[in-house]
Amino acid sequence: MQFFKKMKVQKNKLLKEYSTFKIGGKAKYFIEAKTFDEFKQAFLFAKENNLKIFVLGKGSNVLFDDSGFFGLVIYNNINFLRISKTKVYVGAGYSFPSLGVQTARRNLSGLEFAQGVPGSVGGAVFMNASSYFQTVSDTIKSVVYLSLDGEIKILRKDECSFEYRNSSFQKMKGAILSCVFLLKKDENAKNRQIEILQKKTRNQPMNEKNAGCIFKNPKNTSAKKLIDECFLKNYKIGGAYISDVHPNFIINEKEATSKDVLDLIAHIKTVVKKKKNINLVEEVKVISP
Numbered sequence: 001m002q003f004f005k006k007m008k009v010q011k012n013k014l015l016k017e018y019s020t021f022k023i024g025g026k027a028k029y030f031i032e033a034k035t036f037d038e039f040k041q042a043f044l045f046a047k048e049n050n051l052k053i054f055v056l057g058k059g060s061n062v063l064f065d066d067s068g069f070f071g072l073v074i075y076n077n078i079n080f081l082r083i084s085k086t087k088v089y090v091g092a093g094y095s096f097p098s099l100g101v102q103t104a105r106r107n108l109s110g111l112e113f114a115q116g117v118p119g120s121v122g123g124a125v126f127m128n129a130s131s132y133f134q135t136v137s138d139t140i141k142s143v144v145y146l147s148l149d150g151e152i153k154i155l156r157k158d159e160c161s162f163e164y165r166n167s168s169f170q171k172m173k174g175a176i177l178s179c180v181f182l183l184k185k186d187e188n189a190k191n192r193q194i195e196i197l198q199k200k201t202r203n204q205p206m207n208e209k210n211a212g213c214i215f216k217n218p219k220n221t222s223a224k225k226l227i228d229e230c231f232l233k234n235y236k237i238g239g240a241y242i243s244d245v246h247p248n249f250i251i252n253e254k255e256a257t258s259k260d261v262l263d264l265i266a267h268i269k270t271v272v273k274k275k276k277n278i279n280l281v282e283e284v285k286v287i288s289p
């Protein structure tokens with residue numbers, strides 16, 4: 001361990017502990033940033049040491065490599081929540097499921113689905129997460145963003161280029177620090193949330209080690225349906241297999257390696273291309289060392 005401007009810089013931190021897949025080797029350097037200023041300092045540390053950066057939320061949409069990450073992982077733990085009437089101001093490290101629960105509990109509608117998306121608010125914005133006809137981009141108003149050179153910017157929703165599982169942040173190199181959501185008063189929010197979660201737990205392997213949907217849905221069909229129609233359910237490589245509950249999920253059953261998962265991804269793509277003539281595109285972020 002070393003210190004940089006009073007911040008703890010950890011070395012050789014095991015990334016599998018920070019991923020819902022429970023896969024991944026060690027990060028050469030690791031900083032947990034709890035404030036805007038700590039994020040700025042972390043960027044400075046990377047610059048001074050010529051390190052590449054990876055901004056980590058709750059690790060629910062990433063596949064880390066078994067050989068780790070040879071740069072600086074900054075774990076976002078900016079964790080505040082302020083709700084005023086229908087306006088929600090929230091830190092990007094705040095748990096997205098907790099945000100869903102806290103808002104629905106106050107009869108606020110728009111983020112009921114968040115309870116079943118096990119990421120951070122920043123990760124949900126980056127990915128434009130969605131489920132059961134609700135999407136981050138429906139209710140987001142603005143995003144506070146830190147660019148790599150340490151400049152803080154406020155981006156309005158129309159400056160974020162939200163699309164299905166995409167946002168302008170995926171082409172940028174900085175970090176989402178906080179966001180404002182604008183919700184609607186609705187007495188049915190809590191009931192709707194319960195309904196969504198019940199449907200989700202019936203249709204997805206929520207309690208296994210996985211990273212959610214592996215592929216994006218192609219136009220006019222779903223990856224789940226395509227994989228199912230290619231009879232790939234339960235197909236196994238090493239310690240990883242294709243879920244029979246939801247075939248767009250890969251499960252780490254027995255100490256799977258990143259190679260097991262990558263080989264399984266490659267196999268699915270080959271079979272779906274051959275049988276359906278469709279090129280599946282990964283939704284999960286594969287983080288090379």
Ligand SMILES: Cc1cc2nc3c(=O)[nH]c(=O)nc-3n(C[C@H](O)[C@H](O)[C@H](O)COP(=O)(O)OP(=O)(O)OC[C@H]3O[C@@H](n4cnc5c(N)ncnc54)[C@H](O)[C@@H]3O)c2cc1C
Binds near residue numbers: 059122
């Ligand atoms: C059981 C299960 C169910 C799921 N269900 C859904 C679902 O219904 N709908 C859905 O959309 N997704 C779903 N997912 C996928 C995942 O939860 C979402 O993509 C989530 O939004 C990722 O957030 P995260 O904080 O875990 O991001 P991470 O996995 O930590 O990171 C994902 C990407 O976002 C970037 N990132 C994260 N935080 C920041 C930040 N503050 N600034 C800049 N970049 C950042 C990372 O660099 C990385 O590229 C599911 C996953 C699981 C395991």
